[in-house]
Amino acid sequence: MKKTKIAAVMLASLMSLSAMAGCNKTPAATTTTGAGGETTAATDAPKQIKEFSAFFAVPAPSEINKDNEIQKIIAEKIGAKCNETWLTGQKEAEAVGVFIASGEYPDFINGGNAMTSLYEAGALVAWDDYIDKYPNIKEFFSDYEWSQFRQSDGKIYWMNPFENIYGDDKTTVQNGEAFWIQARVLEWAQYPKIETLDEYFDVLEKYNAANPTTHDGKKNIPYTMLCEGWRYFCIENAPQFLDGYPNDGSVIVDVNTKKIVDYNTIPTAKRYFKKLNEEYAKGVIDTQAFTQTYEEYISKLSTGVVLGMCDQWWDFSQINDIFKTQGTEQYGYNYIPLGLTIDKGIENQWYTSGGTLNVSSGIAITKSCKDIDGAFKFIDDLLSQEIHDLRFWGVKDVDYKVDDNGLFYRTEDMRKQVADPTYKAKHICNYSYFPQWSGTSRDGKNAMMPTEQPSEFKQSLPEPVKKVFEAYKVDTYVQLLGSVNKAGVWYPMYSYSNNMKTDTKGGTAWNKMGECKHKWLPKVVMSKNFDKTWDEYMKAYAACKPEDFLAEMQVELDKRIAAYEAASKK
Amino acid sequence: MATNSVNIEELKPHKKVKFWAEAKRQPFLLISSALLLLYGIIFYYLPVVGWLTAFQDYKPAKGLLDQQWVGFDKFVKLFENETFFLAFRNTLCMGVINLVFHFITAIGFALLLNEVRIFIVKKFVQTISYMPHFLSWIIVTAIVRDVLSADGIVNEFLMKICGNPQAIDFFAEKAYFWWIVAFTNVWKETGWNAIIYLAAITAIDPCLYEAADMDGASRFQKMRYITLPSLRPTIMILLLINIGNVLNAGFELQYILGNDVISDVSKILDVFILDWGISQFDFSLGTAAGIFKSVIALILVCTGNFIAKKTGDERLF
Structure with missing residues (x-):
C-alpha cells in the first residue's frame, strides 16, 4: 500500500508539473495586433502565436510530430496552436482523477466518461456566455441539441466534437459496429446475400475449409473477438443489433411501449452466444480471443489472417492504412460490413443516419485556462471552412487538387502519401478531437472529409472492395448494411x-x-x-x-x- | 530507561539543571533525533488523517472537513462486494506463495553462492542474478508475456523438444497464474534478496568453520550446522518485516497479465481498488480498502512477532 501511495503521489506531482508547464506558456501570448503591430509586419517580426494545451482521455489516434507542417500553417493563419496530450497506459478515470486531485488542468480537456466528475469538481468553464459570440461554434448544434448538454445547474460545459453532419449527409463509411468480413471471402463465395448470423458463420467456415491460408502461407483465423477492458463491446452488445435495434449501447428501448429492455437476457442473446459456443467448439473462433490485448488484436488483423469479427470501424480502421502501405490490399483483406440479424426479415439498424449526438462527453475548457476567449476563438477558427479543409484535406496541390468544377480530388500518389504514418505525423494535423464536421462543405460541392467525397471515396477503395461494391450494386459501405433509421428522440441511451x-x-x-x-x-x-x-x-x-x-x-x-x-x- | 533516570536522580540532586546541561553537551544528537521524529510524524502519521475519507462520501472539489460524513457505509459497501473477497483471497494466496519462494530461493541462493570458491565467478554470478531487479515491472510483464506466448520460447521448446501437440495458452489456465507470478518474482528478485544474507554470512565468525574442519565436518554439514543457524536472527527479522507486506502482492503483473478468463484468480486487491475506487471516483471506498489492508497487515505482524517471542527468537518489538 505504502509503495503504491508514494508512486501515486509522485505520479500526481509529475502530472501536475507537466500540466503547469503546459499552462505557463499560455499567458505570455496575448493578442497584441494593434496599429503598431501592423506597421512593423513588413519587417518579418514573428507573429505572436498563442499556445494552448489539451488533454484527451483516449489513447492517441495518431501522434503528430512537434514540428508538424500543417499545425504550423494553421498557427500562422489563426495565431494559435494547441499541444495535444493523450492517455498513455492509464484508464481515463485515473488520468482525470489525477488532474482533479492536483487542481491543475490543461486549457482544453476531454475526459471521456469522466466528464461529470470534472464538472462536479468545478474544473470547467460554463459556455453559455460565449456560445453566441462565436458563430462557428453556435452553428454546430441547434438550440435543442445545445440544451441536451445542460448539466444539473442548467449550464453547458462541453460540446461533443463528432458525428455532426453539415448540409447533405455524405456518409460513406459505417463508422459504427457491424459484423465484418474480408472481401476475399465474399469474392470466393461469389457475393452471396448474407443476412443472418448462421449464414455468416457458414460462409466463414466454407471459405476457410477451401482456403486455409493467406497469400504468404499464414494460417487463417476464421473469427476473432476483442474482449479487453472497455472494448469488450465487440462481444457483448451484438444482441441489440441482431434483434434489429440501434446502438443504444447499454439497453434496448422498446419503441412501442417506451420501456427499457435489457439485451443481455433476451432470447436473442442466448441464441447469439450459443452460436458462438458452437463455433468455438468447432475451432472456428480464435482460441486466444479472450486473452489477447488490443495491440495483439490489431497486429493480428493487419496480417490479414482474420476472416471476420464484430467491431466498430474506428476501433480497427487503422489497418486499412497498413494494408495500403504494405501493398497487401490486393489480396482482399479489407473488411466489408454486414448488417446481420438473428432471423431473416428483421429490419436492421446497425447504421443510424443523420449523425449521433453523444452528450455524455466532449471538449471542455478548464478553469486553468488563462485566455478563455482565445480558447473559444481557437475552436471557432478550427471550424471555419478554410481551416477545416486544412485539417482534413491538407494543403492544396500537395495533398489534394481542385478540378475545373471546384471539386477536390487526390492523385494515386497523394492517396498513398496520406496513408503513410510517417508522412501523417510530419505533415497532417487533424486536431482530431476538436469539433469537426462531416457532410457537405460550405461550398456546397465537396465533402467535409476526404473519405466522404464520392469520387475520392471510390478511387481510394482497394480493388477487391470496389468489386464487392459493384457486385452488390452499392456506392458506399453504409448502403451495404441496408439499415433503416428508426432511432427515437432518446437515442443514444x-x-x-x-x-x-x-x-x-x-x-x-x-x-x-x-x-x-x-x-x-x-x-x-x-x-x-x-x-x-x-x-x-x-x-x-x-x-x-x-x-x-x-x-x-x-x-x-x-x-x-x-x-x-x-x-x-x- | 526508567532505571537509568533513577540512577541519575540518586547521584545528582539538581535534576532539572543537570538535564539542560546534559542537553547542551549533545546538541547534535538531539537535533538529529528531533528530525527523525519530525520525519516520522510528517510521512507516517500525518497521512493517516487521510483515513478520514473512508468515513465520508468524498468529493474531490471540496475540502477534507466539508465532506458529507457517512459512517461505516463505505466499509459495508466493501464487504457486500463479492469481488472484494475474491481479490482478498487472491492477494493473500499470491502474497504467501511469494513470501515462501522469496525466502527459500534467496537463502538457498546465498548459501550456494557462498560456497563458490573462485572469487571472479562468484561476483559474476551475483551481479547477473541481481540485474533483473533493476528492470521495471512493465518491462518484466512484457518479457513474461512474450516468453509464454503461443510462439514464445517456452512453447517452442515444449513443442519441438518435448513433443507437445499444440501451444499451451498459459494465460487462459487458472491453475498456472499464481505460479507464473511466483516464478516471475523469483526471477526478478532472488539475486537482490540474497545480498543481505550474503552480507550476514560474511559476519559469521570464521573460528566456527575452522573448528568444524578440525572435527571433520563436510561442506554440506558446515552449511547445515553453522551457516544456517547463524543466519537465523536475520531470517526471523526479515520474515517478520515481510509478513506485513504479504498483502502487497504486486500490482503490475496481475493487472497486465490478468484477463477475463482468469480474473477469478488474477484479480488482486490493488486492482479491485482501481476498478471500484479510483475508476469510479469513489476514493472513499479505495481508502476503506486501504485501511482494511493495513489492519490485516498489522495483525499479521503482531501475530508473527508474538510467535517469535514465544519461541525465543529474534523479534521486532
Missing part, C-alpha cells in the same frame, strides 16, 4: 449510462454487470455444456441487480422524451 458511477444504486449494478459479463461471457463461449453454463451465468447476472440499473435508465428515458415533447411544443 449510452450517453447516460457511460457516465454512471457507483455513487448510485443503478451505477453500482452497472459496474457489477460489467464485471459479471467480463467474467462469464468467455466461460459461456468456451463451455462444454452451454445450457448449464448459461443458466449459471444468468444466476450470477441476476445477483448484480440489473433491475436497479434498468430503473435508472427508465427514468432517464422518460426525462428525454418529456424534454423533447416540451421543446417541440414551443
Whole structure:
C-alpha cells in the first residue's frame, strides 16, 4: 500500500508539473495586433502565436510530430496552436482523477466518461456566455441539441466534437459496429446475400475449409473477438443489433411501449452466444480471443489472417492504412460490413443516419485556462471552412487538387502519401478531437472529409472492395448494411449510462454487470455444456441487480422524451 | 530507561539543571533525533488523517472537513462486494506463495553462492542474478508475456523438444497464474534478496568453520550446522518485516497479465481498488480498502512477532 501511495503521489506531482508547464506558456501570448503591430509586419517580426494545451482521455489516434507542417500553417493563419496530450497506459478515470486531485488542468480537456466528475469538481468553464459570440461554434448544434448538454445547474460545459453532419449527409463509411468480413471471402463465395448470423458463420467456415491460408502461407483465423477492458463491446452488445435495434449501447428501448429492455437476457442473446459456443467448439473462433490485448488484436488483423469479427470501424480502421502501405490490399483483406440479424426479415439498424449526438462527453475548457476567449476563438477558427479543409484535406496541390468544377480530388500518389504514418505525423494535423464536421462543405460541392467525397471515396477503395461494391450494386459501405433509421428522440441511451458511477444504486449494478459479463461471457463461449453454463451465468447476472440499473435508465428515458415533447411544443 | 533516570536522580540532586546541561553537551544528537521524529510524524502519521475519507462520501472539489460524513457505509459497501473477497483471497494466496519462494530461493541462493570458491565467478554470478531487479515491472510483464506466448520460447521448446501437440495458452489456465507470478518474482528478485544474507554470512565468525574442519565436518554439514543457524536472527527479522507486506502482492503483473478468463484468480486487491475506487471516483471506498489492508497487515505482524517471542527468537518489538 505504502509503495503504491508514494508512486501515486509522485505520479500526481509529475502530472501536475507537466500540466503547469503546459499552462505557463499560455499567458505570455496575448493578442497584441494593434496599429503598431501592423506597421512593423513588413519587417518579418514573428507573429505572436498563442499556445494552448489539451488533454484527451483516449489513447492517441495518431501522434503528430512537434514540428508538424500543417499545425504550423494553421498557427500562422489563426495565431494559435494547441499541444495535444493523450492517455498513455492509464484508464481515463485515473488520468482525470489525477488532474482533479492536483487542481491543475490543461486549457482544453476531454475526459471521456469522466466528464461529470470534472464538472462536479468545478474544473470547467460554463459556455453559455460565449456560445453566441462565436458563430462557428453556435452553428454546430441547434438550440435543442445545445440544451441536451445542460448539466444539473442548467449550464453547458462541453460540446461533443463528432458525428455532426453539415448540409447533405455524405456518409460513406459505417463508422459504427457491424459484423465484418474480408472481401476475399465474399469474392470466393461469389457475393452471396448474407443476412443472418448462421449464414455468416457458414460462409466463414466454407471459405476457410477451401482456403486455409493467406497469400504468404499464414494460417487463417476464421473469427476473432476483442474482449479487453472497455472494448469488450465487440462481444457483448451484438444482441441489440441482431434483434434489429440501434446502438443504444447499454439497453434496448422498446419503441412501442417506451420501456427499457435489457439485451443481455433476451432470447436473442442466448441464441447469439450459443452460436458462438458452437463455433468455438468447432475451432472456428480464435482460441486466444479472450486473452489477447488490443495491440495483439490489431497486429493480428493487419496480417490479414482474420476472416471476420464484430467491431466498430474506428476501433480497427487503422489497418486499412497498413494494408495500403504494405501493398497487401490486393489480396482482399479489407473488411466489408454486414448488417446481420438473428432471423431473416428483421429490419436492421446497425447504421443510424443523420449523425449521433453523444452528450455524455466532449471538449471542455478548464478553469486553468488563462485566455478563455482565445480558447473559444481557437475552436471557432478550427471550424471555419478554410481551416477545416486544412485539417482534413491538407494543403492544396500537395495533398489534394481542385478540378475545373471546384471539386477536390487526390492523385494515386497523394492517396498513398496520406496513408503513410510517417508522412501523417510530419505533415497532417487533424486536431482530431476538436469539433469537426462531416457532410457537405460550405461550398456546397465537396465533402467535409476526404473519405466522404464520392469520387475520392471510390478511387481510394482497394480493388477487391470496389468489386464487392459493384457486385452488390452499392456506392458506399453504409448502403451495404441496408439499415433503416428508426432511432427515437432518446437515442443514444449510452450517453447516460457511460457516465454512471457507483455513487448510485443503478451505477453500482452497472459496474457489477460489467464485471459479471467480463467474467462469464468467455466461460459461456468456451463451455462444454452451454445450457448449464448459461443458466449459471444468468444466476450470477441476476445477483448484480440489473433491475436497479434498468430503473435508472427508465427514468432517464422518460426525462428525454418529456424534454423533447416540451421543446417541440414551443 | 526508567532505571537509568533513577540512577541519575540518586547521584545528582539538581535534576532539572543537570538535564539542560546534559542537553547542551549533545546538541547534535538531539537535533538529529528531533528530525527523525519530525520525519516520522510528517510521512507516517500525518497521512493517516487521510483515513478520514473512508468515513465520508468524498468529493474531490471540496475540502477534507466539508465532506458529507457517512459512517461505516463505505466499509459495508466493501464487504457486500463479492469481488472484494475474491481479490482478498487472491492477494493473500499470491502474497504467501511469494513470501515462501522469496525466502527459500534467496537463502538457498546465498548459501550456494557462498560456497563458490573462485572469487571472479562468484561476483559474476551475483551481479547477473541481481540485474533483473533493476528492470521495471512493465518491462518484466512484457518479457513474461512474450516468453509464454503461443510462439514464445517456452512453447517452442515444449513443442519441438518435448513433443507437445499444440501451444499451451498459459494465460487462459487458472491453475498456472499464481505460479507464473511466483516464478516471475523469483526471477526478478532472488539475486537482490540474497545480498543481505550474503552480507550476514560474511559476519559469521570464521573460528566456527575452522573448528568444524578440525572435527571433520563436510561442506554440506558446515552449511547445515553453522551457516544456517547463524543466519537465523536475520531470517526471523526479515520474515517478520515481510509478513506485513504479504498483502502487497504486486500490482503490475496481475493487472497486465490478468484477463477475463482468469480474473477469478488474477484479480488482486490493488486492482479491485482501481476498478471500484479510483475508476469510479469513489476514493472513499479505495481508502476503506486501504485501511482494511493495513489492519490485516498489522495483525499479521503482531501475530508473527508474538510467535517469535514465544519461541525465543529474534523479534521486532
